[in-house]
Amino acid sequence: MNEKCKCGNEYKDEKLEKILSKYEKNKSNLIQILSEVQENYGYIPENVQLEISKYLGIEMAEIYGVITFYSRFTLKPKGKYNIAVCLGTACFVKGSEKILDRIKQKLGIDVGQTTPDGRFSLEATRCIGACGLAPVFTVNDEVHGKATIDMVDKVLDEYMKKD
């Protein structure tokens, strides 16, 4: 678990060591380990994937496949404000694509990207269980239901004013 620092010395990623120490070296623990890494780091860095690969004896390609299969795992850091637009059936029927397009336009990023200042990231999700409020988007844990273009403008303008 040692990494080379830019200065040439090795240092330990204690956060990762703590996570791995909870799990036996068994392939079946991969998803749980990735979940904890995602939660603690906000994404799954490449050097961490490498350490997991060594620890569990799994090929990097297999780990990459799992990360890209599950939408809750990300390879890049999310923004301070992560915006998720539900594209589940109920939301889609009620126009969530237009909501998504508006957010893309306002932030100048596509799904899966983060603004250069690191403040906003955008993702598309499956049903989040709030179909009665369709179309729905979230900003971190805050749910915005019965969304309209005007609402998107208002909500994003407010977040843009924040730190």
Ligand code: FES
């Ligand atoms: S389809 Fe969007 S919340 Fe269920």
